[in-house]
Amino acid sequence: MTNPNLNTRIFEDITRNAIFAIAIFGKLDTECVYLNNIGFETLNLQPTDDPELMLHELFTKTERQDFISFKPAMLRTDGYYNDVMMSRPTGPMFVADLGIQNIKINDDEFTVLTFKDITLQKKMQRELTVKQDEIKKAFEEILEQNTQLKALDKSKDKFISLTTHELRTPLSAMIATSEVLALDLYDSEEQLKEFIQTIYKEGKHLLNIVNDILDFSKIQAGKMDFYIEEQNIKEKLADCAEIYEHMAEEKGIKIEISAEIDPPICYYDDLRITQVITNVMSNAIKFSSADSTVRIGVKPIEGFMQVSIADSGKGIPDEHADKIFNEFVTVGNINTHHKGTGLGMPISKKLMEGMGGAIHFKSKTDEGTTFFIDIPTEKILDDEVYRARPDFDEDFIAKSA
Ligand SMILES: Nc1ncnc2c1ncn2[C@@H]1O[C@H](COP(=O)(O)OP(=O)(O)OP(=O)(O)O)[C@@H](O)[C@H]1O
Ligand SMILES: [Mg+2]
Numbered sequence: 001m002t003n004p005n006l007n008t009r010i011f012e013d014i015t016r017n018a019i020f021a022i023a024i025f026g027k028l029d030t031e032c033v034y035l036n037n038i039g040f041e042t043l044n045l046q047p048t049d050d051p052e053l054m055l056h057e058l059f060t061k062t063e064r065q066d067f068i069s070f071k072p073a074m075l076r077t078d079g080y081y082n083d084v085m086m087s088r089p090t091g092p093m094f095v096a097d098l099g100i101q102n103i104k105i106n107d108d109e110f111t112v113l114t115f116k117d118i119t120l121q122k123k124m125q126r127e128l129t130v131k132q133d134e135i136k137k138a139f140e141e142i143l144e145q146n147t148q149l150k151a152l153d154k155s156k157d158k159f160i161s162l163t164t165h166e167l168r169t170p171l172s173a174m175i176a177t178s179e180v181l182a183l184d185l186y187d188s189e190e191q192l193k194e195f196i197q198t199i200y201k202e203g204k205h206l207l208n209i210v211n212d213i214l215d216f217s218k219i220q221a222g223k224m225d226f227y228i229e230e231q232n233i234k235e236k237l238a239d240c241a242e243i244y245e246h247m248a249e250e251k252g253i254k255i256e257i258s259a260e261i262d263p264p265i266c267y268y269d270d271l272r273i274t275q276v277i278t279n280v281m282s283n284a285i286k287f288s289s290a291d292s293t294v295r296i297g298v299k300p301i302e303g304f305m306q307v308s309i310a311d312s313g314k315g316i317p318d319e320h321a322d323k324i325f326n327e328f329v330t331v332g333n334i335n336t337h338h339k340g341t342g343l344g345m346p347i348s349k350k351l352m353e354g355m356g357g358a359i360h361f362k363s364k365t366d367e368g369t370t371f372f373i374d375i376p377t378e379k380i381l382d383d384e385v386y387r388a389r390p391d392f393d394e395d396f397i398a399k400s401a
Pocket of ligand 1: 132279283287311313314315316324341342343345346369
């Protein structure tokens with residue numbers, strides 16, 4: 001036998017202590033007729049028998065991205081909604097999972113809302129997503145580093161085997177030629193001179209290769225020392241151009257310098273800037289067609305003196321543009337390089353960065369290339385690099401040999 005009184009009490013008890021809020025409003029006057037314990041708590045209201053709450057107080061006016069606003073239109077049909085922004089009579093808005101049910105008891109109609117404040121969960125979820133994204137990013141970075149390390153390791157092996165091969169070629173030529181000399185196996189004074197010239201040329205080539213390899217490994221290990229002083233770039237350009245005059249003349253190439261700037265002062269390491277400028281100049285001549293002009297200019301730009309070296313040679317195709325400064329690519333093509341290892345550009349880039357400057361270029365296939373070397377006109381690096389190169393510096397001895 002059922003006991004209606006007992007049933008009512010049971011249901012009342014369950015509703016009052018439910019783990020989600022229950023609010024019942026009159027359909028016509030929209031006044032709250034019932035609010036359970038957690039309902040009072042969620043809406044920041046003091047528990048009383050008469051909640052003094054109107055339905056419109058729970059509607060939201062402000063739109064929030066990612067959330068639905070609780071609006072009167074939602075009451076037309078029964079339903080269940082996730083992530084609904086709801087208002088409180090006093091206090092901040094909150095995000096809720098919301099159920100809507102329209103019921104009729106005898107002749108009276110009611111709107112029953114069941115809801116659960118999930119603001120905290122949402123906040124935690126959002127933080128968790130941010131953290132997850134951070135972890136994902138960190139993981140991807142590690143993967144990327146790992147791939148780079150593998151590539152580095154592979155290219156180091158390749159580098160060693162290719163450079164050793166490169167070293168062997170001039171060395172063998174020198175040994176073979178000196179053997180001829182040692183055994184007096186030459187026919188004339190002229191041939192003797194020729195053999196000595198070969199040994200000298202191959203020796204220089206060998207030195208270039210060794211210098212490139214030493215520089216490269218020093219830079220890679222972060223052990224390259226810079227000795228930066230206030231210098232006159234105009235004189236430097238004239239000196240470097242002089243070195244290449246002969247090579248240019250042989251190809252019928254003219255070198256033109258226009259450096260009418262005053263004062264022509266900037267901060268660089270003399271030995272290192274010479275390396276950069278001569279590499280760019282030798283490339284300009286090497287890749288220029290005969291009877292053309294290599295134009296060298298200087299102009300001050302914000303904080304830098306910009307040296308430009310322009311040729312009208314074969315140009316650098318767009319698809320190779322980002323490979324020029326990449327040591328892993330150049331090393332891979334070592335046998336296509338003329339003077340040394342083909343590390344000229346990667347080394348130049350790192351040297352310029354080490355001096356607080358930059359190197360970049362613009363180029364058009366079959367029209368020519370202009371390299372820009374930006375040298376700081378102010379002291380922008382740590383104080384300790386502004387010093388003179390010591391008299392007995394092994395790098396200097398090797399380079400000037
Ligand atoms: N002025 C230029 N015109 C056309 N191509 C150029 C020019 N300068 C550089 N390059 C391209 O960039 C590559 C890399 O130049 P880099 O100076 O590093 O090596 P390299 O001149 O080939 O060898 P090395 O300098 O050791 O003799 C060259 O092989 C060439 O393909
Ligand atoms: Mg070069």
